[in-house]
Amino acid sequence: MKKALVIYNPVAGKKKILNTKTTIERILKKSGYEHDFFETLPVEKQPLEQFANKKYDRIIVSGGDGTVAEVTSFLIHNKIKTPLVIIPQGSANILAVSLHLPLTPGMALKRGLKSEGKALDAMKINNKRYGMIATGLGYDTMIMAETPRYLKRKIGFFAYIWTVIKTILYYHSHPYKLTIDGKRVMLMAKTIMTFNILPLGHLKITKPFIGTPISPRDGLLNIFALNPKPVRNVLGFRKMVQIFQGKKISIKTKKSRRYQIDGNVFKGKTVTIEVLPKAIYIAY
Secondary structure (H helix, E strand, O other), rough: EEEEEEOOOOOOOOOOOHHHHHHHHHHHHOOOOOEEEEOOOOOOOOHHHHOOOOOEEEEEEEEEEHHHHHHHHHHHHOOOOOOEEEEEOOOOOHHOOOOOOOOOOOHHHHHHHHEEHHHHHHHOOEEEEEEEEEEEEEEHHHHHHHHHHHHHHHHHOHHHHHHHHOOOOOOOOOEEEEEOOEEEEEEEEEEEEEEOOOOOOOHHHHHHHHOOOOOOOOOOOEEEEEEOOOOOOOOOHHHEEEEEEEEEEEEEEEEEEEEEOOOOOEEEEEEEEEEEEEEEEEEE
């Protein structure tokens, strides 16, 4: 019989009508899986290392972006190639949306059990942290840090939009020193974001805005430096954004500033980002 590890956040999605835990157990049983069940704890770091040397056919995470980020970091750090199944239960579910996963628990789990694991790139940040989606400094980090958790639970992704509405006119550009694969660039920017994957980034309609489509399977990272111009230039989006690609990126600031990795906020003067090709397997 096949075996799965279920990492379940009981807080995420608690307002959902259906009981996600019951749904997971029912589908696993019907699909011929036995499982270990781990319920996340109200602690800063989950004790996942206990599972590092155990063998599973699937690892299933049910939770929001924070829970998913911690599980993917655990898998990447321990070089675990077991396919990951994501059951999105958060306010934004950015990774799930980026991979076009179903947003209902039952459908997401069924697809993950049927699909083969696909190798995806990841990011290693400051030689000690990992990310799947994006690392940012500047305005995007302020949005992540200043959006209240209670508001995210209440209105979901619209909580971030509310923060943007309140702050967009008051956040100024700052000087940054970029080094991309050894080449240095000095610039002023309101925010600098390095993407490994981007929702809708693969669609042709986005090409005029982001240039080359962003893929988590090409061994490259995509850097966007946003330096807003007056409203009259709003149609010239590419003029407002400087776009770069590379494998190793360093971003330096004069003062220690907050930066975010997949929505988790940290602080420092220097952020180094390196692509890790085919670092994780996700079933989707």
